[in-house]
Amino acid sequence: MKQTSIATKIIFFSCGIALLLMVVGCVLFVQYEKVLLNKMTEEKEVEKQNFYIYRLYQEKTALAEQLTAQINALVKQMQSVDVIYSQTFEFQIQSLLMHPMVVAAEFCDEGGHSFLAAWKIKTVQTAKAFPKSLKLKHHMVIQKQTEIHSIEMIRVYYTNEKIEQKLNILKEQDIKGLHDTRQNIYNKLNGLFLAQSLGSFLVVLLLGATLIITLRWLILNPIQDLMNISTQLKKLDLSVDVQTSTASHELNSLALALGQLLDGFRKIIADVKENAGLLSGSADNMTGIAEQLTSHSEEAESKANNVAEASVQISTNIHTIANSVEQISDNMEAVSSTSSYLFNNINSVANAIEELSSSLSHVGERAQNGTKIAEEAVVLAKKAGKTVNTLRYAADEIGGVSEFIQRIAHKTNILSLNATIEAASAGSAGRGFSVVASAIQEFAEQSSRAAKDITDRIASVQKGTYEIENVFKDVSTIIREMNESSESISFAVIEQTKAVQEIASNALEADERARNITVSIEDLSRTVNDAADNTAQVAMGANDVSTRIQGVSESISFNRQISHQINETAIVLNHLSGNLKFMVDPFKVSHQSKSNNNNKE
Amino acid sequence: MRNIKNTTSEKKKLPESKRQFCSFQMAGHYFGVDILDVKEIIDEVILTKIHHAPSEMLGFVNIRGHVHLVLDLRLLLNFSTKSIDESSRVLLFHPNVGESFGVMVDQIGHMIEVEEKLIEYRLSEDNISGIARDFRKSELEKGVCKLKDKLLIILDASKFLNAVDLKR
Numbered sequence: 001m002k003q004t005s006i007a008t009k010i011i012f013f014s015c016g017i018a019l020l021l022m023v024v025g026c027v028l029f030v031q032y033e034k035v036l037l038n039k040m041t042e043e044k045e046v047e048k049q050n051f052y053i054y055r056l057y058q059e060k061t062a063l064a065e066q067l068t069a070q071i072n073a074l075v076k077q078m079q080s081v082d083v084i085y086s087q088t089f090e091f092q093i094q095s096l097l098m099h100p101m102v103v104a105a106e107f108c109d110e111g112g113h114s115f116l117a118a119w120k121i122k123t124v125q126t127a128k129a130f131p132k133s134l135k136l137k138h139h140m141v142i143q144k145q146t147e148i149h150s151i152e153m154i155r156v157y158y159t160n161e162k163i164e165q166k167l168n169i170l171k172e173q174d175i176k177g178l179h180d181t182r183q184n185i186y187n188k189l190n191g192l193f194l195a196q197s198l199g200s201f202l203v204v205l206l207l208g209a210t211l212i213i214t215l216r217w218l219i220l221n222p223i224q225d226l227m228n229i230s231t232q233l234k235k236l237d238l239s240v241d242v243q244t245s246t247a248s249h250e251l252n253s254l255a256l257a258l259g260q261l262l263d264g265f266r267k268i269i270a271d272v273k274e275n276a277g278l279l280s281g282s283a284d285n286m287t288g289i290a291e292q293l294t295s296h297s298e299e300a301e302s303k304a305n306n307v308a309e310a311s312v313q314i315s316t317n318i319h320t321i322a323n324s325v326e327q328i329s330d331n332m333e334a335v336s337s338t339s340s341y342l343f344n345n346i347n348s349v350a351n352a353i354e355e356l357s358s359s360l361s362h363v364g365e366r367a368q369n370g371t372k373i374a375e376e377a378v379v380l381a382k383k384a385g386k387t388v389n390t391l392r393y394a395a396d397e398i399g400g401v402s403e404f405i406q407r408i409a410h411k412t413n414i415l416s417l418n419a420t421i422e423a424a425s426a427g428s429a430g431r432g433f434s435v436v437a438s439a440i441q442e443f444a445e446q447s448s449r450a451a452k453d454i455t456d457r458i459a460s461v462q463k464g465t466y467e468i469e470n471v472f473k474d475v476s477t478i479i480r481e482m483n484e485s486s487e488s489i490s491f492a493v494i495e496q497t498k499a500v501q502e503i504a505s506n507a508l509e510a511d512e513r514a515r516n517i518t519v520s521i522e523d524l525s526r527t528v529n530d531a532a533d534n535t536a537q538v539a540m541g542a543n544d545v546s547t548r549i550q551g552v553s554e555s556i557s558f559n560r561q562i563s564h565q566i567n568e569t570a571i572v573l574n575h576l577s578g579n580l581k582f583m584v585d586p587f588k589v590s591h592q593s594k595s596n597n598n599n600k601e
Numbered sequence: 602m603r604n605i606k607n608t609t610s611e612k613k614k615l616p617e618s619k620r621q622f623c624s625f626q627m628a629g630h631y632f633g634v635d636i637l638d639v640k641e642i643i644d645e646v647i648l649t650k651i652h653h654a655p656s657e658m659l660g661f662v663n664i665r666g667h668v669h670l671v672l673d674l675r676l677l678l679n680f681s682t683k684s685i686d687e688s689s690r691v692l693l694f695h696p697n698v699g700e701s702f703g704v705m706v707d708q709i710g711h712m713i714e715v716e717e718k719l720i721e722y723r724l725s726e727d728n729i730s731g732i733a734r735d736f737r738k739s740e741l742e743k744g745v746c747k748l749k750d751k752l753l754i755i756l757d758a759s760k761f762l763n764a765v766d767l768k769r
Contacts, residue, residue: 411644414644417709418642421623421636421639421641421642424636424712425636438712441711441712
């Protein structure tokens with residue numbers, strides 16, 4: 001069903017729409033009919049009512065005429081009679097009331113007053129006049145004036161109600177009949193609508209079924225066949241047969257074209273396959289040959305290489321010998337130069353040591369001198385310390401004196417203030433004294449300031465002396481240390497002098513021996529130089545042989561490379577033919593049995 | 602408006618309208634009292650403490666056989682109190698200022714002679730409005746004298762004793 005699903009969907013959809021349209025059409029039609037029917041019924045109803053109004057009028061007129069005729073007959077009858085009795089009147093009035101529509105009647109005399117009245121409630125009753133309870137105003141009335149003696153006027157009351165009632169009943173019955181018929185028609189219309197919708201549904205169903213069947217048979221089945229073929233082609237199976245029916249529509253021609261295309265492809269692929277097999281075989285052969293060639297050339301090369309290596313080894317060995325001999329020669333020269341240098345050095349060392357010895361004795365004398373000077377310095381420093389101490393005591397005393405001066409100055413100040421106060425209180429008489437007092441106060445302040453200055457300076461002097469004392473202490477300790485170190489220096493110098501003298505005698509001996517060594521080393525150096533020249537000549541010959549053998553080896557290895565290239569090319573060829581075969585293989589040219597046969601070939 | 606007070610010292614003022622003050626320092630401020638109110642300046646005082654007296658009364662002092670009361674001017678001027686050191690002095694006042702009393706000051710200064718016009722007296726009690734009056738509870742300050750580089754606050758020595766009484 002998957003392949004046909006689109007077609008089926010289209011069919012179902014269109015059928016559904018058709019069905020819907022039909023049903024909607026039916027509903028609209030039925031509604032229209034109903035509206036028409038309602039209109040018709042209303043018109044009929046109006047017509048009926050008009051008709052009944054007309055009939056009522058007719059009947060009423062008829063009744064009035066009838067009654068008038070009756071009264072006229074009555075009058076005529078009474079005129080024809082000569083004598084009229086009261087019984088006659090009664091009989092006449094009762095005969096009037098015999099008519100079903102007449103309700104009441106009365107006879108009036110010349111004055112217009114009624115003398116005889118009859119009415120009908122349940123039974124007919126007579127009296128001279130109408131009772132007041134009887135209400136006749138809403139009833140119809142006919143008046144007739146007569147020329148009869150004793151009767152001026154006849155009045156007859158009658159009613160139309162019964163006629164109206166009767167006619168109303170008839171009218172209602174008619175209208176009811178009309179409504180009933182309309183209801184019937186409604187029911188029938190509903191039935192019709194049901195029948196119509198059912199019928200249209202059936203028609204649509206039939207149409208859908210025929211459409212589906214024809215579509216399947218004519219279009220979908222061929223398409224299915226084509227799909228099957230295409231799936232096989234997707235698997236690269238070319239062996240599929242395209243069957244074509246004799247009927248000639250578009251799909252069939254398409255299938256035919258596909259079949260022809262497939263046939264062409266099948267032939268081409270078969271040819272390619274056969275050729276690929278042949279190519280592969282020949283490439284294999286070629287590879288074998290190339291490999292043999294390569295192995296042969298490799299053997300030759302390895303042999304040549306062996307020879308070359310051996311010759312190179314010989315050459316290198318000789319070279320190394322030559323080199324080592326040269327090195328020995330160089331070394332000998334170096335030794336010779338070193339020994340002469342050594343000889344010179346030892347000479348200069350001996351001289352230097354002698355100088356050292358003399359200077360050391362000088363140092364010793366100086367050190368002893370220093371020791372003496374340091375001792376003197378210690379003594380002087382102690383003396384200076386004592387002097388400073390005395391200075392400090394003197395400063396302290398001066399401080400005390402200056403404080404005393406300050407106190408006196410304060411007192412003087414107070415005194416002068418008091419003097420000023422006294423002078424002020426004495427008024428103008430004390431003015432001269434006041435000047436004196438202020439002068440005293442100034443002096444007091446000056447002396448106070450001077451005393452304070454002295455105190456400050458003495459304090460700085462005291463601080464200075466304290467620092468000097470400390471410095472002297474440090475100086476004396478340093479001098480002591482100097483004294484000690486100079487003593488130890490003079491001891492050391494004496495010992496060193498002895499050691500240096502011993503070293504000097506040893507250096508002289510070393511000088512002589514070094515000279516002997518230099519002479520013998522120069523002899524040895526000359527002999528080694530001769531040996532080096534000889535070995536260099538041998539090395540040159542060996543080098544020549546080695547280079548020639550290497551040339552042979554190189555040409556062989558060139559051969560081997562070429563054969564290798566051939567081998568590689570053959571392998572590439574083989575690989576390519578394999579690839580080709582691999583590419584073509586998936587195509588199934590014929591049925592299984594045939595392809596097996598091809599593989600065997 | 603300047604209202605010059607008629608004190609005893611005012612009547613005896615100098616003909617050139619110059620006035621002399623005895624200046625002293627307290628808590629970094631310069632104060633002065635009229636020199637005519639001062640009797641004597643004393644150093645090296647030996648105080649005899651009065652028990653149960655107000656803290657402004659430092660004690661009695663014996664000067665040449667006469668006993669004087671010594672007040673702490675720092676407390677009267679609402680500074681914090683300070684112990685007596687070598688620069689502290691006692692100012693003794695004249696009997697016409699108050700009966701044999703003196704005040705302790707931090708440091709005594711010079712006798713100063715100034716022109717009358719350099720002195721600004723404070724406003725009288727009636728001419729200042731409410732808030733300012735509340736701030737001047739004591740009437741110890743009489744005015745301010747403008748010196749070259751500083752201000753000298755002039756105190757009224759005759760109010761000192763009353764100030765102590767008021768505080769009680």
